[in-house]
Amino acid sequence: MARAKGEPVTIENIVVPDPGPGEAIVKIQACGVCHTDLHYREGGINDEFPFLLGHEAAGTVEAVGEGVTNVAPGDYVILNWRAVCGNCRACLKGKPQYCFSTHNAAQKMTLEDGTELSPALGIGAFIEKTLVHSGQCTPVDPSAPATAAGLLGCGVMAGIGAAINTGGVGRGDSVAVFGCGGVGDAAIAGAHLAGASKIIAVDLDDQKLEWAKDFGATHTCNAGTTDPVEYIRSVTDGNGADVCIEAVGNPKVYEQAFFARDLAGTVVLVGVPNPEMKIELPFIEVFGRGGALKSSWYGDCLPSRDFPMLIDLYQQGRLDLDRFVSETISIDDVEAAFHKMEAGDVLRSVVVLD
Ligand SMILES: [Zn+2]
Numbered sequence: 106m107a108r109a110k111g112e113p114v115t116i117e118n119i120v121v122p123d124p125g126p127g128e129a130i131v132k133i134q135a136c137g138v139c140h141t142d143l144h145y146r147e148g149g150i151n152d153e154f155p156f157l158l159g160h161e162a163a164g165t166v167e168a169v170g171e172g173v174t175n176v177a178p179g180d181y182v183i184l185n186w187r188a189v190c191g192n193c194r195a196c197l198k199g200k201p202q203y204c205f206s207t208h209n210a211a212q213k214m215t216l217e218d219g220t221e222l223s224p225a226l227g228i229g230a231f232i233e234k235t236l237v238h239s240g241q242c243t244p245v246d247p248s249a250p251a252t253a254a255g256l257l258g259c260g261v262m263a264g265i266g267a268a269i270n271t272g273g274v275g276r277g278d279s280v281a282v283f284g285c286g287g288v289g290d291a292a293i294a295g296a297h298l299a300g301a302s303k304i305i306a307v308d309l310d311d312q313k314l315e316w317a318k319d320f321g322a323t324h325t326c327n328a329g330t331t332d333p334v335e336y337i338r339s340v341t342d343g344n345g346a347d348v349c350i351e352a353v354g355n356p357k358v359y360e361q362a363f364f365a366r367d368l369a370g371t372v373v374l375v376g377v378p379n380p381e382m383k384i385e386l387p388f389i390e391v392f393g394r395g396g397a398l399k400s401s402w403y404g405d406c407l408p409s410r411d412f413p414m415l416i417d418l419y420q421q422g423r424l425d426l427d428r429f430v431s432e433t434i435s436i437d438d439v440e441a442a443f444h445k446m447e448a449g450d451v452l453r454s455v456v457v458l459d
């Protein structure tokens with residue numbers, strides 16, 4: 106739990122109410138440590154402390170409330186933060202992946218003194234059992250280990266979806282991915298799955314560029330020593346990449362992605378900027394280069410469609426989710442995992458609960 110801005114996380118006893126209508130209790134088996142958890146802890150998302158962190162998780166449904174039909178006790182599920190409503194203007198247009206009114210549990214989990222907790226992304230999964238809306242539970246093949254499956258609940262789905270859903274990467278495309286952490290490497294894996302013929306990984310860290318090759322990068326560029334725009338053009342017949350994916354959330358990197366893109370190509374922003382950042386681009390180039398500048402929220406995923414499909418591909422050996430798991434840790438080690446994440450030493454630390 107994160108009690109106050111910037112303070113180290115603590116372990117607490119949490120009171121979890123019985124599931125009400127539409128809610129479910131899920132016994133957590135594994136939960137990844139994501140940058141967003143750290144952003145909550147740093148007060149970068151909102152000020153609604155205390156936060157119950159953790160949101161990239163898989164586990165087993167233990168109990169369901171009245172009216173729940175999509176899952177039953179015993180189901181093995183990945184938790185998602187896009188439980189679509191079915192009624193908002195996006196859902197009614199047949200685009201539920203953009204749902205503007207997603208469901209979370211109506212009841213609150215609390216500390217023993219009654220203090221209400223804010224669960225990270227409406228999940229809160231660094232806990233033995235959590236309370237969510239039943240729509241946040243996506244059943245998948247139970248033979249997939251929770252350490253790997255849980256990662257689809259956030260960062261890995263964001264990256265794969267940025268390539269496949271938002272970027273629309275197809276067979277033979279050239280793709281450049283800027284930033285090779287967990288999300289960027291997932292974008293590389295997604296581009297590889299989609300049949301991209303060239304995948305150019307860009308980062309400042311040679312170790313990360315080595316890891317990127319394991320996910321399918323065909324070329325690597327250390328942006329600290331080589332201009333990535335020049336490099337990407339040089340390996341794409343002078344043209345630039347069909348799809349450039351920015352997985353950092355930095356205006357300078359976004360500008361590089363913009364100029365490293367071929368005419369009529371697509372830029373996808375999946376990195377999360379901070380509220381102070383601004384971008385400046387020559388407006389004539391925005392017009393003249395054509396194509397699309399898109400942002401990707403949660404990889405524009407539809408959990409009910411994408412999670413089971415990606416687990417199938419994992420089971421077939423076509424998507425190596427295990428490779429994202431740098432280490433498995435106990436719940437006592439989340440603070441240490443934040444430090445490793447900030448230092449860039451890990452792609453994902455995954456908390457295992459039993
Ligand atoms: Zn909706």
Ligand SMILES: [Zn+2]
Nearest residue numbers: 139141259260
């Ligand atoms: Zn996350």
